[in-house]
Amino acid sequence: MSSDAREMMLRRAALELNDGDTVNLGIGLPTKVLAHVGPSITVCVHSENGVAGMGRLAENSAADRNLIDAGGNYITTLAGASYFDSAVSFAIIRRGNLDLTMLGAFEVASNGDLANWIIPGKFTPGTGGAMELAQKARRVIVLTTHVDKAGKPKLVEQCTLPLTAQRCVHRIITDLAVVDVSSGGFELVELFAGVSVEEVKAKTGAPLVIPHPPAIFN
Amino acid sequence: MSSDAREMMLRRAALELNDGDTVNLGIGLPTKVLAHVGPSITVCVHSENGVAGMGRLAENSAADRNLIDAGGNYITTLAGASYFDSAVSFAIIRRGNLDLTMLGAFEVASNGDLANWIIPGKFTPGTGGAMELAQKARRVIVLTTHVDKAGKPKLVEQCTLPLTAQRCVHRIITDLAVVDVSSGGFELVELFAGVSVEEVKAKTGAPLVIPHPPAIFN
Amino acid sequence: MRNKLTEIEEAIAGIRDGMSIMIGGFGMPGTPFTLLDELVRQAPKNLTIIKNDANEIGMGIDLLLKAGLVEKLIASHIGLNARAVEQMNAGRLKVEFNSQGILAERIRAAGAGLLGIVTDIGVGTMLQNGKTAIDMDGVTALIEPALKADYALIHAVQADTFGNLKFAATARNFSPLMAMAAGTTVVEAEEIVALGKLAPDEIHTPGPFVQKVVGLRVISEAYDVVRRA
Amino acid sequence: MRNKLTEIEEAIAGIRDGMSIMIGGFGMPGTPFTLLDELVRQAPKNLTIIKNDANEIGMGIDLLLKAGLVEKLIASHIGLNARAVEQMNAGRLKVEFNSQGILAERIRAAGAGLLGIVTDIGVGTMLQNGKTAIDMDGVTALIEPALKADYALIHAVQADTFGNLKFAATARNFSPLMAMAAGTTVVEAEEIVALGKLAPDEIHTPGPFVQKVVGLRVISEAYDVVRRA
Numbered sequence: 094m095s096s097d098a099r100e101m102m103l104r105r106a107a108l109e110l111n112d113g114d115t116v117n118l119g120i121g122l123p124t125k126v127l128a129h130v131g132p133s134i135t136v137c138v139h140s141e142n143g144v145a146g147m148g149r150l151a152e153n154s155a156a157d158r159n160l161i162d163a164g165g166n167y168i169t170t171l172a173g174a175s176y177f178d179s180a181v182s183f184a185i186i187r188r189g190n191l192d193l194t195m196l197g198a199f200e201v202a203s204n205g206d207l208a209n210w211i212i213p214g215k216f217t218p219g220t221g222g223a224m225e226l227a228q229k230a231r232r233v234i235v236l237t238t239h240v241d242k243a244g245k246p247k248l249v250e251q252c253t254l255p256l257t258a259q260r261c262v263h264r265i266i267t268d269l270a271v272v273d274v275s276s277g278g279f280e281l282v283e284l285f286a287g288v289s290v291e292e293v294k295a296k297t298g299a300p301l302v303i304p305h306p307p308a309i310f311n
Numbered sequence: 312m313s314s315d316a317r318e319m320m321l322r323r324a325a326l327e328l329n330d331g332d333t334v335n336l337g338i339g340l341p342t343k344v345l346a347h348v349g350p351s352i353t354v355c356v357h358s359e360n361g362v363a364g365m366g367r368l369a370e371n372s373a374a375d376r377n378l379i380d381a382g383g384n385y386i387t388t389l390a391g392a393s394y395f396d397s398a399v400s401f402a403i404i405r406r407g408n409l410d411l412t413m414l415g416a417f418e419v420a421s422n423g424d425l426a427n428w429i430i431p432g433k434f435t436p437g438t439g440g441a442m443e444l445a446q447k448a449r450r451v452i453v454l455t456t457h458v459d460k461a462g463k464p465k466l467v468e469q470c471t472l473p474l475t476a477q478r479c480v481h482r483i484i485t486d487l488a489v490v491d492v493s494s495g496g497f498e499l500v501e502l503f504a505g506v507s508v509e510e511v512k513a514k515t516g517a518p519l520v521i522p523h524p525p526a527i528f529n
Numbered sequence: 530m531r532n533k534l535t536e537i538e539e540a541i542a543g544i545r546d547g548m549s550i551m552i553g554g555f556g557m558p559g560t561p562f563t564l565l566d567e568l569v570r571q572a573p574k575n576l577t578i579i580k581n582d583a584n585e586i587g588m589g590i591d592l593l594l595k596a597g598l599v600e601k602l603i604a605s606h607i608g609l610n611a612r613a614v615e616q617m618n619a620g621r622l623k624v625e626f627n628s629q630g631i632l633a634e635r636i637r638a639a640g641a642g643l644l645g646i647v648t649d650i651g652v653g654t655m656l657q658n659g660k661t662a663i664d665m666d667g668v669t670a671l672i673e674p675a676l677k678a679d680y681a682l683i684h685a686v687q688a689d690t691f692g693n694l695k696f697a698a699t700a701r702n703f704s705p706l707m708a709m710a711a712g713t714t715v716v717e718a719e720e721i722v723a724l725g726k727l728a729p730d731e732i733h734t735p736g737p738f739v740q741k742v743v744g745l746r747v748i749s750e751a752y753d754v755v756r757r758a
Numbered sequence: 759m760r761n762k763l764t765e766i767e768e769a770i771a772g773i774r775d776g777m778s779i780m781i782g783g784f785g786m787p788g789t790p791f792t793l794l795d796e797l798v799r800q801a802p803k804n805l806t807i808i809k810n811d812a813n814e815i816g817m818g819i820d821l822l823l824k825a826g827l828v829e830k831l832i833a834s835h836i837g838l839n840a841r842a843v844e845q846m847n848a849g850r851l852k853v854e855f856n857s858q859g860i861l862a863e864r865i866r867a868a869g870a871g872l873l874g875i876v877t878d879i880g881v882g883t884m885l886q887n888g889k890t891a892i893d894m895d896g897v898t899a900l901i902e903p904a905l906k907a908d909y910a911l912i913h914a915v916q917a918d919t920f921g922n923l924k925f926a927a928t929a930r931n932f933s934p935l936m937a938m939a940a941g942t943t944v945v946e947a948e949e950i951v952a953l954g955k956l957a958p959d960e961i962h963t964p965g966p967f968v969q970k971v972v973g974l975r976v977i978s979e980a981y982d983v984v985r986r987a
Contacts, residue, residue, distance in 0.1 A: 140928075145736065153983070157927060158983045159929040161786070161928055165785045167983060171724075171725075172725025175735040177735050180859070182862075182931075183863070185737050185738070186642070186859060187641060187642025190737045218843075219833060219834055224880055225879055228878070259882040355760070362958075364958070375698060377558045377699060391920040391954060395961075398870065400630070401630025402630075402938055404630060406869060406871040408966045436607060436608025437605055439628075442628040446650060447871060638875070638876075643877050645894060663901070730960075
């Protein structure tokens with residue numbers, strides 16, 4: 094993925110955050126969305142290691158050794174932040190108090206199944222909190238390249254990898270397009286400028302419904 | 312029960328507290344044991360409404376409107392006290408972190424069964440925390456008159472009232488004697504001064520084992 | 530951070546006939562007397578009330594019982610309220626007794642998005658009746674389902690505008706658990722402070738659990754130390 | 759109130775071969791580096807370690823892995839420690855993965871004297887394998903047994919002599935839960951204060967859960983901010 098495409102994905106993803114939302118942004122790309130949110134939007138960012146009200150990353154020189162996010166980055170907090178233990182942290186998640194989570198993916202199926210935690214025999218970091226985030230956040234948005242490094246589609250008819258959670262994904266923001274998971278399968282919602290419907294279709298491993306002409310995101 | 316007998320019961324019960332113990336003293340007589348504990352003994356008194364480290368009752372004029380025990384009495388705290396919610400409070404109980412609890416009783420059976428929460432159709436206050444205290448404290452001591460107001464034994468072969476917990480009572484301190492629950496049933500351990508073995512036998516509704524001559528408590 | 534300050538009328542207005550309401554407090558401390566007054570004024574009916582105890586005559590949820598608004602009470606102990614016992618014995622009030630700590634854990638389980646807990650408390654007693662028993666490594670255990678509610682009414686000593694809460698001494702009791710377990714959690718606070726005034730390490734209930742915050746204009750006599758004879 | 763101050767050698771000496779040990783911390787914050795150093799020195803073997811993550815190479819429980827003291831690791835995520843992944847793939851380390859919040863709740867359940875929890879997390883995934891599934895009002899749910907341990911090793915920012923604890927910021931994480939769930943909870947504290955110095959409302963772990971308190975004489979470099987490239 095080019096840094097331009099990456100930038101575009103993050104800018105597009107930032108539009109999903111509504112003022113006042115409580116959100117959890119997964120390790121990797123999702124964490125970086127926050128830097129692209131407009132000044133009129135304040136969200137309560139939750140991190141599963143025990144904080145609600147995260148601010149920007151901390152400068153190394155100003156880092157507090159006891160204050161990190163779930164990815165291990167030193168962070169700052171906003172006024173109104175709270176700290177809590179891991180049981181309370183996941184209570185917030187499982188109770189359905191997250192308006193939104195953004196996660197990465199190995200595969201997303203057209204029924205919303207998500208696989209993002211294990212490639213058997215190859216990469217087994219463990220589930221972390223992804224299962225609970227995926228299963229219980231009110232809205233689950235996946236940020237991912239449209240295809241993997243080998244060019245294989247990541248949006249598929251059925252996941253081949255072990256699932257993180259069933260029927261949980263609402264929207265996928267890729268480096269090419271915005272795709273929703275609807276009752277009829279994948280639905281093309283927006284195209285990134287310069288990308289054609291044909292390219293998205295060719296790179297999607299399942300039928301793509303296009304109920305309306307997709308909007309173009311610049 | 313005469314006030315002398317009551318005083319004797321409380322003095323005897325106070326001897327069960329060891330320095331450093333964490334204890335819960337039930338509503339009624341048990342709460343009053345603390346006033347009879349010697350100055351060399353400091354215990355951490357837990358109350359199920361959310362405090363560990365209770366001190367004496369508060370004078371009305373010095374009462375804190377937010378600080379009561381489970382019986383509704385305004386209390387004081389010792390240095391080292393902590394406040395916590397009801398889930399944590401009962402975690403302390405069920406986890407087995409109470410060295411001792413003292414409870415009242417309607418009936419105690421010779422196998423240690425305790426009935427102290429409901430007289431069907433007559434008195435139904437509810438269980439409160441008694442089931443958990445009785446089932447999970449490391450040591451359960453019952454404080455009760457030896458017979459009820461009608462002269463009926465409260466130490467019985469089998470409880471007729473609904474149980475609070477099965478096989479939970481270790482020792483019973485009455486207005487006449489100290490009786491242990493052993494594998495062989497009730498065992499007379501101590502007699503209060505002026506009480507005869509015959510009187511205790513006559514007022515106990517189950518066989519009474521007397522393996523050694525009982526000590527006399529003055 | 531969302532500003533959750535709400536006028537009391539509006540905070541309670543969503544409570545409809547037949548809803549379930551958790552009410553904080555153990556005895557007097559933590560009982561949200563002001564929210565309860567407003568609930569009595571708005572008078573929704575056939576309520577299911579979930580509270581540790583039934584307070585005493587003339588106080589707290591006794592006002593709901595007196596007004597005839599309560600169909601069912603889920604509690605651990607009601608012995609200090611003769612009206613509650615009388616209504617129960619007369620068949621006008623359904624009462625479900627839970628062991629106190631299990632009541633707390635059932636509420637917490639709902640608040641933690643769990644479906645239930647597994648416990649050996651109550652095995653071999655009346656409280657086992659009607660419950661699913663399973664074997665856990667040779668021990669008989671009961672499945673106690675999570676207990677949630679439409680609303681929770683909570684008293685806090687301090688709240689910020691996002692709904693971060695602090696409780697005082699034994700007024701904490703069931704409040705943090707109930708605040709987690711309700712669809713809508715309404716908090717009355719003795720003091721409303723600005724965002725950032727509460728130290729993040731000292732917050733008892735994090736803001737994401739709270740929907741509406743009501744500032745108390747006066748701390749009425751109901752909150753005072755009760756001087757018994 | 760019992761005085762629980764203990765020398766570090768003695769606090770760890772009860773840990774025998776084959777025991778299970780919970781270790782606080784999520785990433786660096788809350789990891790009890792000093793207690794871990796002493797554990798490596800005393801070197802009991804075939805340990806079962808329960809910890810959210812495996813730290814990183816050269817830090818925290820990686821020292822136990824490096825010394826070959828760990829037979830089994832119960833965790834939610836070990837992706838940041840290549841040695842843990844390598845030992846697992848080579849069959850030298852058993853690893854049991856739990857979803858992070860379920861790991862927290864299983865530990866808490868043991869700490870609360872419960873036998874287990876009922877949850878729908880993991881239904882339809884690999885993590886359902888081997889677990890008892892039941893029907894809860896039409897929803898498929900799993901029974902997750904409580905997870906206890908012989909010892910818990912915990913880092914606190916402040917402790918009093920009775921073992922009342924305070925944690926700092928995200929160094930809290932699993933620590934209060936593990937402190938409840940172990941037979942013997944050993945705490946290292948940056949500062950030991952006299953009884954009465956901690957406000958009862960601000961204590962994160964009440965003293966009755968704690969058995970041994972070790973005062974840290976120095977806060978070593980291990981606790982410092984990690985400066986990554």
